[in-house]
Amino acid sequence: MFIGEYSHTIDPKKRLALPSKFRGELGNKVIVTRGLDNCLFVYPMKVWEELATKLGTLPVGEAGTRSFIRVMLAGATDVELDSQGRILLPEYLKHDGGLKKDVTIVGLFNRLEIWDSAKWNRYKMQAEKNTGKIAEDLGKLGIY
Amino acid sequence: MFIGEYSHTIDPKKRLALPSKFRGELGNKVIVTRGLDNCLFVYPMKVWEELATKLGTLPVGEAGTRSFIRVMLAGATDVELDSQGRILLPEYLKHDGGLKKDVTIVGLFNRLEIWDSAKWNRYKMQAEKNTGKIAEDLGKLGIY
């Protein structure tokens, strides 16, 4: 399980080191894709395969579904880790994720998220303002 | 499985390089045809054969089905990759797909799609407006 928050940098060659703590569980090949809230998702291959299978079995007749599948699959790319544990980010993902030099890598159960550091900090502050509300929700979910 | 998004160009001789990542899985002969939403579809031979069989056995009673089959089958052409991994696009497909110089090649599970880059970007932006809806869909699929 992936947990924790790490500050890394994208170098001039668009390479990004993944936290060493995650490498064992990730293997040496991962899937990077556009996520929600303008960040990127990183999946281990096994998790991705389940997800892709679900996508592949959706009916393609309806335009909305078609566009959904397109965005998910088109936004995804498989990347290999180099000998230093870095991935090479395609330009379009770097762009769509709003990433510059400083990024924050967040572990979330079965995936990672890659955020622009500034954006992540804003998001966190915003989230903290809603702590009370979140606590309520947690309560409803039976989490204490 | 084909995934990802690649920016390529059609040269003055109407040649288009397919992304090298896809070449192994495509083989050196593919089918190009008119797709949905004003783009082109590219199928590996095996996938096309299955698809063509299905199309051939569809009931032809309904006008919509008939026209769909016509567009798919009539527009289809088989093209070989040259030694640089490029295909030669027939003029009518280039025209019907609204393709100019800059195109985006998208990997979508078992096929590729070829889009005019400007059109693809508009499509993507449009799709992203439906992020909320997409998030719901993700939930339904059990994706977190």
Add this chain to the structure above:
DNA sequence: AAGAAAGTGGGTAGAAGTGGGGAATTTCAT
């Protein structure tokens, strides 16, 4: 304090994408 591990940066050979010349083939009009 010394060694190991992690993150970052850079050089370089090879691969990938793009463009163009010229021969061979096809198409079309004469």
Add this chain to the structure above:
DNA sequence: ATGAAATTCCCCACTTCTACCCACTTTCTT
């Protein structure tokens, strides 16, 4: 049928990007 024009195919050339290797610095561990 024949010549002209266009198209297709096969090379080769150039530029950019990527993969692989090595090196430096900082942090953590022993």
